[in-house]
Amino acid sequence: MKKLLASLLLTFGCASLAQAFGLPELSAQLGKAPVVRGGFIQEKHLRALPQPLTSKGHFVLAKQNGLLWLLQTPLQQDYRIDAKGIARRDANGWQALPEKNAGAEQNRLFLAVLQGDSSGLQRDFDLQLQGEAGNWQLKLVPKSLLLKQIFNEIDITGGALVNTIELKETQGDSTVLRMLDSQAATALTDAEQHDFAD
Incomplete structure (x- = not known):
C-alpha cells in the first residue's frame, strides 16, 4: 500500500511539475x-512566386542591448534593433529607419x-502556450487593429531557446524563420559591443 501511495504521489508530483510551464516560466527561460x-534561414513565401525567397545570416541577441541581424545572402546587410528603434548600417555607419511600417513592426516582434x-507581447497579442520547457509551441493572435491588418497569427516553437518563428500574413504570404545552432554566452565580443554602442 505504501508503494502504491508513493507511486501515486510521484505521478501527481510529476504531473503538476509538467503543468507548471506557463508564460512566466517561458519568459524566464528565454x-x-x-x-x-x-545563424538563421529566413524564407519569405509569396503567393505570386513558386519558390520562397530565402536569406541567410547570423544574429546576436544581447539582453541589455538589443538584436544585431546580419544578413549574408543573397545580399550583405546589417540591422540593429534596440530600444531606440531600428537602424541599418551603410558606408557612413548606422542609419535610423522609419518607425511606422510593417517591417518595423516585424523586427520589434522578433526582438x-x-x-x-x-x-x-501580451499588449498586442493573445498568447496561447502549449508544451513543456524542452518542447513548446506559442501562438500569437493579434489584438491591435494595425497588427490584425498585417498578421493572421504567428507561431513560435522552441526548447531552451527559440527554434522557429512563422508569421502568417493576412494577404496569404508567410515568413518562416529558422534559428540555427543558437548558443548562449555570457558576454559580447568587442566588435559586438562597438556595434551596439555606435
Whole structure:
C-alpha cells in the first residue's frame, strides 16, 4: 500500500511539475542568457512566386542591448534593433529607419520573441502556450487593429531557446524563420559591443 501511495504521489508530483510551464516560466527561460548567438534561414513565401525567397545570416541577441541581424545572402546587410528603434548600417555607419511600417513592426516582434518578453507581447497579442520547457509551441493572435491588418497569427516553437518563428500574413504570404545552432554566452565580443554602442 505504501508503494502504491508513493507511486501515486510521484505521478501527481510529476504531473503538476509538467503543468507548471506557463508564460512566466517561458519568459524566464528565454531571458536567462545575457547573450545568444546563432545563424538563421529566413524564407519569405509569396503567393505570386513558386519558390520562397530565402536569406541567410547570423544574429546576436544581447539582453541589455538589443538584436544585431546580419544578413549574408543573397545580399550583405546589417540591422540593429534596440530600444531606440531600428537602424541599418551603410558606408557612413548606422542609419535610423522609419518607425511606422510593417517591417518595423516585424523586427520589434522578433526582438520581443527572442528576448522572451511575454508582457510586451501580451499588449498586442493573445498568447496561447502549449508544451513543456524542452518542447513548446506559442501562438500569437493579434489584438491591435494595425497588427490584425498585417498578421493572421504567428507561431513560435522552441526548447531552451527559440527554434522557429512563422508569421502568417493576412494577404496569404508567410515568413518562416529558422534559428540555427543558437548558443548562449555570457558576454559580447568587442566588435559586438562597438556595434551596439555606435
